Amino acid sequence: xxxxxxxxxxxxxxxxxxxxxxxxxxxxxxxxxxxxxxxxxxxxxxxxxxxxxxxxxxxxxxxxxxxxxxxxxxxxxxxxxxxxxxxxxxxxxxxxxxxxxxxxxxxxxxxxxxxxxxxxxxxxxxxxxxxxxxxxxxxxxxxxxxxxxxxxxxxxxxxxxxxxxxxxxxxxxxxxxxxxxxxxxxxxxxxxxxxxxxxxxxxxxxxxxxxxxxxxxxxxxxxxxxxxxxxxxxxxxxxxxxxxxxxxxxxxxxxxxxxxxxxxxxxxxxxxxxxx
Amino acid sequence: xxxxxxxxxxxxxxxxxxxxxxxxxxxxxxxxxxxxxxxxxxxxxxxxxxxxxxxxxxxxxxxxxxxxxxxxxxxxxxxxxxxxxxxxxxxxxxxxxxxxxxxxxxxxxxxxxxxxxxxxxxxxxxxxxxxxxxxxxxxxxxxxxxxxxxxxxxxxxxxxxxxxxxxxxxxxxxxxxxxxxxxxxxxxxxxxxxxxxxxxxxxxxxxxxxxxxxxxxxxxxxxxxxxxxxxxxxxxxxxxxxxxxxxxxxxxxxxxxxxxxxxxxxxxxxxxxxxxxxxxxxxxxxxxxxxxxxxxxxxxxxxxxxxxxxxxxxxxxxxxxxxxxxxxxxxxxxxxxxxxxxxxxxxxxxxxxxxxxxxxxxxxxxxxxxxxxxxxxxxxxxxxxxxxxxxxxxxxxxxxxxxxxxxxxxxxxxxxxxxxxxxxxxxxxxxxx
Numbered sequence: 001x002x003x004x005x006x007x008x009x010x011x012x013x014x015x016x017x018x019x020x021x022x023x024x025x026x027x028x029x030x031x032x033x034x035x036x037x038x039x040x041x042x043x044x045x046x047x048x049x050x051x052x053x054x055x056x057x058x059x060x061x062x063x064x065x066x067x068x069x070x071x072x073x074x075x076x077x078x079x080x081x082x083x084x085x086x087x088x089x090x091x092x093x094x095x096x097x098x099x100x101x102x103x104x105x106x107x108x109x110x111x112x113x114x115x116x117x118x119x120x121x122x123x124x125x126x127x128x129x130x131x132x133x134x135x136x137x138x139x140x141x142x143x144x145x146x147x148x149x150x151x152x153x154x155x156x157x158x159x160x161x162x163x164x165x166x167x168x169x170x171x172x173x174x175x176x177x178x179x180x181x182x183x184x185x186x187x188x189x190x191x192x193x194x195x196x197x198x199x200x201x202x203x204x205x206x207x208x209x210x211x212x213x214x215x216x217x218x219x220x221x222x223x224x225x226x227x228x229x230x231x232x233x234x235x236x237x238x239x240x241x242x243x244x245x246x247x248x249x250x251x252x253x254x255x256x257x258x259x260x261x262x263x264x265x266x267x268x269x270x271x272x273x274x275x276x
Numbered sequence: 277x278x279x280x281x282x283x284x285x286x287x288x289x290x291x292x293x294x295x296x297x298x299x300x301x302x303x304x305x306x307x308x309x310x311x312x313x314x315x316x317x318x319x320x321x322x323x324x325x326x327x328x329x330x331x332x333x334x335x336x337x338x339x340x341x342x343x344x345x346x347x348x349x350x351x352x353x354x355x356x357x358x359x360x361x362x363x364x365x366x367x368x369x370x371x372x373x374x375x376x377x378x379x380x381x382x383x384x385x386x387x388x389x390x391x392x393x394x395x396x397x398x399x400x401x402x403x404x405x406x407x408x409x410x411x412x413x414x415x416x417x418x419x420x421x422x423x424x425x426x427x428x429x430x431x432x433x434x435x436x437x438x439x440x441x442x443x444x445x446x447x448x449x450x451x452x453x454x455x456x457x458x459x460x461x462x463x464x465x466x467x468x469x470x471x472x473x474x475x476x477x478x479x480x481x482x483x484x485x486x487x488x489x490x491x492x493x494x495x496x497x498x499x500x501x502x503x504x505x506x507x508x509x510x511x512x513x514x515x516x517x518x519x520x521x522x523x524x525x526x527x528x529x530x531x532x533x534x535x536x537x538x539x540x541x542x543x544x545x546x547x548x549x550x551x552x553x554x555x556x557x558x559x560x561x562x563x564x565x566x567x568x569x570x571x572x573x574x575x576x577x578x579x580x581x582x583x584x585x586x587x588x589x590x591x592x593x594x595x596x597x598x599x600x601x602x603x604x605x606x607x608x609x610x611x612x613x614x615x616x617x618x619x620x621x622x623x624x625x626x627x628x629x630x631x632x633x634x635x636x637x638x639x640x641x642x643x644x645x646x647x648x649x650x651x652x653x654x655x656x657x658x659x660x661x662x663x664x665x666x667x668x669x670x671x672x673x674x675x676x677x678x679x680x681x682x683x684x685x686x687x688x689x690x691x692x693x694x695x696x697x698x699x700x701x702x703x704x705x706x707x708x709x
Contacts, residue, residue: 158356238549241359245537248537249533266523
């Protein structure tokens with residue numbers, strides 16, 4: 001009886017677990033780090049099944065994006081109104097409609113948007129509104145490449161999802177510029193040594209130096225702090241619905257667990273007089 | 277449709293009226309009372325689970341298609357829009373993407389179960405062949421669907437797979453161009469892939485209808501592989517198997533939900549978050565996990581055409597399996613030697629899956645180092661050779677089965693399903709009032 005129990009019930013369960021574990025190991029093939037650099041793995045506020053984004057860190061991260069990254073990198077899939085969405089950096093429960101959120105309005109107005117005058121048809125520049133998307137930094141790819149020695153600065157909207165190491169990769173990339181270069185390695189002009197980058201050479205110069213920004217909340221602007229903050233912000237731009245998803249996930253898992261118990265007892269009851 | 281005496285009696289005049297003209301309620305009722313072997317275990321719940329998968333994919337897919345834009349300039353953006361701005365898009369998109377993986381996970385267990393219990397043998401060959409057809413169309417659908425988000429892996433995966441057709445002798449090049457609608461993967465390709473991705477699930481649904489019809493005609497197999505002989509050997513499908521399948525479905529949904537809500541990207545590739553760029557080839561082009569074993573077989577052979585033929589052969593051989601297995605005994609429970617080869621076969625599938633994910637020249641195992649011309653080289657087994665071993669093991673299963681059926685001595689089988697369940701105890705009635 002016991003053996004049959006093992007065969008019929010435990011074996012399928014073990015197969016499930018095995019196949020899932022297999023799937024996970026396959027997907028976690030991160031970049032190769034052939035240098036002596038040791039990856040740092042800070043604790044992220046958004047980690048784990050109950051993790052949420054750290055509002056203050058995201059807001060500081062937005063400041064870094066605005067004042068540093070946005071010199072070259074776009075955020076094409078994000079709209080200003082997203083900043084005030086539930087789960088976003090500037091969500092305010094007094095303004096459930098992000099379009100009327102004063103922070104969102106102010107940030108949008110801080111950007112210039114290319115538009116066409118509806119009366120004359122002329123090309124104009126106007127202040128951004130919450131409904132606008134973050135504007136492209138360069139008019140086209142050729143301009144982006146031309147201004148950056150041939151390398152097009154990638155869009156940052158989904159950058160955290162687009163790299164194998166996720167948030168940890170991005171954070172380490174930003175703090176690893178100071179690492180000593182292996183003596184034998186030759187870096188071609190226009191690129192910089194970075195042991196986290198695949199191949200060790202990156203076209204982006206070190207973007208962060210201590211106190212490059214002055215944080216509105218008075219936090220000391222160290223490279224480490226800024227790297228962590230902008231990573232938090234970009235983790236949100238890549239996955240803005242994470243908090244809603246985890247909340248729904250918890251309710252779903254509880255519901256399904258109760259249902260599973262009920263189904264198990266129904267099964268026992270229906271089969272109570274049948275040996276099988 | 278199902279070959280047992282109907283017990284349905286319409287209670288009302290309207291029911292009798294309809295029953296004479298279109299006995300659709302009778303069909304459903306007969307489905308529910310279909311006599312099923314009493315010893316079906318949890319491995320047999322995956323048929324129901326797969327039906328759920330197909331329905332879930334079609335429903336989420338139809339809604340996603342309302343918001344998706346099949347154009348190379350807007351496809352990637354439209355998926356982002358679905359995840360950010362479409363109401364519940366953040367839920368539907370991962371449901372559909374994770375759903376594809378769960379569908380394959382379930383179909384592989386379903387197929388391995390069929391292999392283990394000999395469910396492909398007479399009189400169930402058509403059930404098996406229709407199942408193989410479903411699997412084949414599923415693979416095509418999944419491949420087409422993976423192209424639609426227009427990420428780097430979408431584009432380069434499509435380039436690699438359509439490249440197979442270019443390897444066909446003489447007409448290869450024109451065939452490939454005809455499929456792509458151009459000289460490379462382009463907007464015309466994306467449009468036709470979208471159209472076909474919408475069409476094929478309904479083809480699958482049609483095949484599923486035939487699969488279930490054949491199943492109800494020939495009757496279900498069961499873990500001992502002996503046909504039901506008396507009424508005691510079977511139970512009514514409802515409530516016995518509806519409740520058992522229901523329990524299994526909820527457990528399956530728990531795993532499904534875990535991935536949707538907590539690991540939505542774990543089964544995909546991070547490169548697909550980079551918009552397709554025809555000028556930048558990713559360092560490693562890898563297919564989705566459920567294609568990895570076939571990808572490994574493809575790369576195990578240096579010659580492109582031979583690799584493709586071997587890969588297609590790995591699927592084609594499944595279709596003729598009912599005639600390759602010469603043993604009269606269905607269930608591997610009574611075939612100790614065949615059972616051993618079955619587990620080697622499963623092992624080979626996992627090894628091939630691993631090889632498909634790794635780059636061919638990397639080492640799987642190293643036993644030492646050796647200096648050649650001043651350069652140190654690792655000695656050991658690389659993934660190309662491991663995938664060759666895996667491919668050999670995969671095919672050897674189908675070569676051994678015909679011989680094994682003739683020489684293997686099966687162990688003693690019980691007289692009936694009821695005997696196998698109760699042993700020598702006094703048999704209780706299967707159905708209690």
